[in-house]
Amino acid sequence: MNDKTFLSWPFFSEQHRSLSEEVSLWAETHCAEFQHNNVDESCRQLVSALAKTSFLQYCSPERHSENGQAFDVRALCIIRETLAYYSGLADFSFAMQGLGSGPITLFGSALLKDNYLDDVRQGRKIAAFALSEPDAGSDVAALTTNATKDKDTYVLNGEKTWISNGGIADFYIVFARTGEASGAKGLSAFVVDADNPGLSIKERIDVIAPHPLATIEFSDCKVSDLSLLGNRGDGFKIAMSTLDIFRSTVGAAALGFARRALDETLKQVKQRHLFGAPMADLQLTQASLGEMALAIDASALLIYRAAWTKDCVADRVTREAAMAKLHATEAAQKVIDQAVQLFGGRGVKSGEKVEELYREIRALRIYEGASEVQKLIIARQTLNS
Ligand SMILES: Cc1cc2nc3c(=O)[nH]c(=O)nc-3n(C[C@H](O)[C@H](O)[C@H](O)COP(=O)(O)OP(=O)(O)OC[C@H]3O[C@@H](n4cnc5c(N)ncnc54)[C@H](O)[C@@H]3O)c2cc1C
Numbered sequence: 001m002n003d004k005t006f007l008s009w010p011f012f013s014e015q016h017r018s019l020s021e022e023v024s025l026w027a028e029t030h031c032a033e034f035q036h037n038n039v040d041e042s043c044r045q046l047v048s049a050l051a052k053t054s055f056l057q058y059c060s061p062e063r064h065s066e067n068g069q070a071f072d073v074r075a076l077c078i079i080r081e082t083l084a085y086y087s088g089l090a091d092f093s094f095a096m097q098g099l100g101s102g103p104i105t106l107f108g109s110a111l112l113k114d115n116y117l118d119d120v121r122q123g124r125k126i127a128a129f130a131l132s133e134p135d136a137g138s139d140v141a142a143l144t145t146n147a148t149k150d151k152d153t154y155v156l157n158g159e160k161t162w163i164s165n166g167g168i169a170d171f172y173i174v175f176a177r178t179g180e181a182s183g184a185k186g187l188s189a190f191v192v193d194a195d196n197p198g199l200s201i202k203e204r205i206d207v208i209a210p211h212p213l214a215t216i217e218f219s220d221c222k223v224s225d226l227s228l229l230g231n232r233g234d235g236f237k238i239a240m241s242t243l244d245i246f247r248s249t250v251g252a253a254a255l256g257f258a259r260r261a262l263d264e265t266l267k268q269v270k271q272r273h274l275f276g277a278p279m280a281d282l283q284l285t286q287a288s289l290g291e292m293a294l295a296i297d298a299s300a301l302l303i304y305r306a307a308w309t310k311d312c313v314a315d316r317v318t319r320e321a322a323m324a325k326l327h328a329t330e331a332a333q334k335v336i337d338q339a340v341q342l343f344g345g346r347g348v349k350s351g352e353k354v355e356e357l358y359r360e361i362r363a364l365r366i367y368e369g370a371s372e373v374q375k376l377i378i379a380r381q382t383l384n385s
Pocket of ligand 1: 129130131132133134135136137138139161162163164165207213363366367368369370371372373376
């Protein structure tokens with residue numbers, strides 16, 4: 001089923017509509033090939049497979065679009081929504097190539113762009129974004145990994161945790177304290193290769209929807225000062241500008257999961273009989289379906305409003321992106337929970353699609369700014385408007 005009527009909304013160009021078709025066709029044909037137990041290997045294969053399409057071009061765009069923006073956020077959202085509909089791992093592999101190279105696209109020197117971006121597009125290098133620490137998740141300004149300047153190198157010491165692609169990435173964007181000021185103003189961002197002898201994987205982390213995740217340790221990890229992104233002290237700005245783009249796309253992934261949950265539910269309630277009739281005939285079932293469809297359309301409107309605004313109207317979309325992420329992830333959690341409920345016992349059986357979606361959606365309400373953080377961002381922007 002996979003409702004595509006939103007593509008007729010005025011947010012999109014003809015190019016977006018044909019991209020949506022192209023991604024759907026690819027995902028429908030290929031995503032099932034990568035569903036096996038070794039997530040590291042699946043992700044490597046997914047990145048290679050995605051590199052044979054045009055999709056990774058949107059993660060690290062070669063040239064700026066007509067309106068001067070580096071990223072086509074509507075395209076990123078369409079791709080994530082569609083991949084997530086078919087496979088959480090496919091969406092993850094795609095998204096991390098973008099998030100993990102976004103700071104280079106936005107702030108990298110010509111040298112860094114040459115050294116990394118084509119490899120990201122071609123699937124030769126896997127990217128990761130290393131911001132969070134054991135004692136600095138929501139409170140980014142509390143991070144303590146430090147980078148000390150020593151002639152033409154920086155020496156990094158500290159620990160990053162919850163790092164997606166940790167263990168399989170070829171390079172990490174690492175945010176560290178360089179001490180220009182206290183709090184958020186004293187941070188800088190570096191590109192650090194995974195084979196740097198000062199970088200090690202301290203622990204691999206297993207989560208309810210498996211994907212490569214690790215804690216990373218930096219011990220006298222020396223990087224050239226050519227690896228610095230932007231200027232010293234730009235770290236917080238670099239992190240927030242990148243998240244400003246990718247936050248709406250987290251909402252889009254949640255939307256893809258929610259649409260899939262609704263479609264699975266529609267099939268189930270038409271075929272499952274209760275009290276002598278299809279479940280779909282019961283008014284309480286219809287009430288759930290009505291709520292699910294409404295939540296999905298509201299999410300889509302917020303996501304594509306944020307993406308269109310970023311592409312066509314405003315340089316920063318902090319408020320719109322926070323609203324899109326907050327609403328879409330919370331709504332998807334509720335929609336998927338309703339789906340599981342309507343499936344009855346089958347809904348919690350391992351291997352059922354709605355059971356998988358139930359596990360997939362959970363972390364999206366936590367990472368790239370937990371829901372509480374999004375509420376605070378929206379409130380701050382509203383108070384200042
Ligand atoms: C699957 C997964 C993948 C991730 N991938 C990455 C990655 O690739 N790179 C990276 O850098 N990080 C990554 N993260 C880390 C993620 O961004 C953090 O988990 C998140 O920012 C929350 O930080 P924390 O876990 O330290 O929770 P804490 O900061 O300790 O917060 C705990 C909870 O407190 C609540 N809260 C937050 N702020 C407030 C407030 N002001 N008032 C009241 N309550 C509040 C929220 O509910 C939050 O979940 C990932 C996390 C997960 C789970």
